[in-house]
Amino acid sequence: MMRLARWLDLDRYEDMRSVYAKALRTSAESPLPERRQDGDGGYSTVGVVAGTLAAEIARLGECANAMQLIAAASVLAESRNLFSLGLRAEHPVAHHFAYTLSRLGRQAVVLDAAGGLGIDALRGVGKGDVVLAAGIEPYCRATIETARQAAHQGVAVVAITDSSVSPLARMAKASVIVISNSQSCFKSIAPALVASEILAKLIAAKSGMNVDEVVKEVERQLAELHVFWKPPDSRKRGGLAVS
Structure with missing residues (x-):
């Protein structure tokens, strides 16, 4: 990839990736193509949607966006108590952030309004x-x-949102701006979900903990609880041991 970048008269691979991402974002402004009449089975739609989301996720690695993620993670890592908020379409983002953090040895309370x-x-x-x-x-x-109430109580708000002038961004101490165009009839949460994973990783790195040791301990505890499925012993068939 570096040789290809130089062949294109670009200094770095990141420059080529940026050009590619911008080209895909430009194409994202076009309407979703209709299914081809020759019966492609929807493959063209799959390609457009997958390509668009890949570009939006890759954009998180560009310098300005990476700096947003690092700044946001710094605020989150220094928290006394950490909360995660996202409702309706964004609920998976909030939940996944808290779940990922828990696997890395840090807890976040999900404000999911269960039962009100x-x-x-x-x-x-x-x-x-x-x-x-x-x-x-x-x-x-x-x-x-809910975010406004938290801010009113002195809680710092970190936002994952789609605009620097969104209601969340305006009250946030730090914001991560994502693009949510899925080239379909709905807004995608995929870039926001990836941003939450990056934040979780950065928080763990900034905490000073031995992440590898913490992960091993968490996995050991989960194994004792039999949380995850494991394949049956290959030496057994129908509940009987095979010699």
Whole structure:
């Protein structure tokens, strides 16, 4: 890839990737192509959607966006209590962020409003606490109101959102801006989901912990609880041991 970049008169592979990502983002402004009449079985649609999302995710690695992620992770890593907020379409982002962190030895409370009690976790919070809030247009009213309540109590807000002037970005101490055009009839959360994973990794790195040792210990504890499925012993057939 480096030789190809130089052949194209580019200094670095990152320059070539940036050009490619910009070209895909430009094509993302075109309407989703209709299914071809020769019966391609939807392959063209798959290619367009996959290519668009790949470009949007690759964009997170560009310098300006990487700096946003690093700045956001610095705020999150220094938190006393950490919360994760995302409702409706963005709920998987909030949940996955908390789950990924838990595998890395750090806990985040998901403000998922289960039974209408999600905001109750904000009782007693204040300066030193941080909430990661995910919101993509159309913005969920409950997400905005919960983040605003947290900010009112002195909690720092870190946003994963799609605009620097979104309601979340305007109240956030740090923001990660993602593109959510999936070339389909819905906004994609894939870039936001990837951003949350990057943040989790950065937080673990900034914590000073031995991540490898923490992961091994977490996996050991989960194995004791038989959380994950394992294939049956190959030496057994139908419950009987095979000699």
